[in-house]
Amino acid sequence: MKTVRDPVPLQERVDDDLDELSKIVDDSQPGWTRTALSEQDTAGRHWALRRMRDAGLEAHIDAVGNVIGRWAGRDPAAGAIITGSHTDTVPGGGRFDGNVGLVGALEAVRALREADRRLDHDLVVIDFFGEEPNDFGLSCVGSRAITGDLTGEHLALTDDTGTRYADALAAAGIDPAGLDKARWDPSRVRAFLELHIEQGPVMEQQGTQIGLVSTITGTARFRALFHGRRDHSGTMPMHLRQDAGCAAAGTVLAVERIAGEQEHGRGTIGSVTFTPDAVNVVTERAEIFGELRSPERDWLQYARTALLEAAGTEAATRGVTLDFEWLPGKAPAAMSPTLLDICADVVGGLGYRHSRMYSGAEHDAAVMAAFCPTAMLFVPSHAGRSHCPEEWTDSADVLAGVHALTETITRVDTTPAC
Ligand SMILES: [Zn+2]
Structure with a gap:
């Protein structure tokens, strides 16, 4: 009979994988x-x-481009334990976001x-x-497809050039007609x-090694168009x-x-456009795109109302008309309290400094949380920098995360209910 040992993640293999993946990038950016x-994606x-x-998984790419590998468990009737993240990046992003999870x-x-x-379990x-x-x-396309939250409406969305999302997927070899197969x-x-x-900077400031995410922030995105003279x-x-422009x-x-x-x-305006965009002309048309975020549903609702009122007042006091539109957003997503307790117990047992926190960034886990018991483990980011080339997490911190993930998987496997 084989001896059952503790699983030991290896730093060198983790570093090598991150290194290899970091070479598959668009060098022009x-x-x-x-x-x-x-093509790099x-x-x-x-x-x-x-x-x-290579790791011994039975793997394939599904109808919407998710890469899925399965290691069959002993009990075919038991549900699967899923783990992973994403390998796509923002333009000019870092080499850890998403990659660490995969x-x-x-x-x-x-x-x-x-x-x-x-x-x-599988x-x-x-x-x-x-x-x-x-x-x-649109974000979280793969997890939306898996959970049945990718609709015909999403596929009909167009970009600045008028291209439909369905056509962009088809051009990349993904057949949107196969959407239901991904579910x-x-x-x-x-x-x-x-x-x-x-x-973000919280873990580094607190000296935390593993962050246990309790809630993923909700996002309310909007477009406001002001028409003056x-x-x-x-x-x-x-x-x-x-x-x-002043409104x-x-x-x-x-x-x-x-x-x-x-x-x-959190509140951010990511885009402002003034027309006619001339220094000696009073602005006739101003368009802004922005977002509000919070892990608290009630506050997000309050903030939406307050913003709408403020924009209305800014317009009305100047005789400017306002066309305000809420864009697809996300409600705050709570992680499974039972899984969170399991994670805390495992991470504490391994001796890692840990704390519960919320995530200010969106993740596939927010989509998955509406579908199955979900938890997230964070590792620290240097100076809180991310979505930029300076994004960095020390190798030892990544390994601690992998260790915590591995042990959490085995604990979930043997815990009767999540
Ligand atoms: Zn990410």
Whole structure:
């Protein structure tokens, strides 16, 4: 009879995998760029497919581009334990966001196999397709497809050039007609665990090694279009103007003010466009795109109302019209309290400094949480930097995360209910 040993993740293999993946990037951009639908993204997902097979998994790419590898457990009737993340990046992003979760999942499988720790449950490793927001305003495409949350409406979204998302997928070799085939049965899933970098400064400031995510922040995105009157900037007195630019500017500041009212509130205007965009013309049309975030559902609702009121006041006091539209957003997603307790117990037992926290960034885990018991483990990010070339997590911190993930998988496997 074989001896059952402890699974031991190996730093060198984790580092090598992160290194290899970091070479599959678009060199014409700064940092590490592997945006969904690009040729580098396709190459990255095929790399993931090969690495899954190398680790002994039965692996394939599904109808929407998710890479999925399965290690069959002893009990075919038990649901699967899923773990993984994404390999796509934002333009000019870092080499850890998403990658750590996939590479960590691969190493967990290797460590478990080497220790002869076959699970009762199937263990499924996943590289979710298109996690980062794309030009069509959609994120978490792969997890949405798996959970039945990718609809015809999403496929009909268009980018700036008028291209439909369905056509962009088809051009990358993904057949949107096969969408339903990507959908999973929730009764066949036991739990989803995602290892990820924090992408913020909290853990480093606290000296935490493993962050246990309790809630993933909700996001309310909007577009506000102000219509005023074009006038000569030198001749039109201030009190007679209908300046759409000033109404937009007031709304930008309202976003900052409202978000600043709550500790976990976040508010950002990512895009401002003035028309006619000339220094000596009063702005006729101003368009802003922005978002509010918070892990607290009630506060997010309050902030939406407050912002709408503020934008309305900024417009009305200047005789400017306002066309305000809420874009697809996400409600705050709570992680499974039972899984969270399991994670805390495992991580504490391993001796890692840990704390519970919320995630300010969106993740596939937020989509999966509506589908099956879900938990996230964070490892620290240097100076909180992320979505930039400076994004960094020390090798030892990544390994601690992989270790915690591996042991959590084995604990979930043997715990009666999640
Ligand atoms: Zn990510």
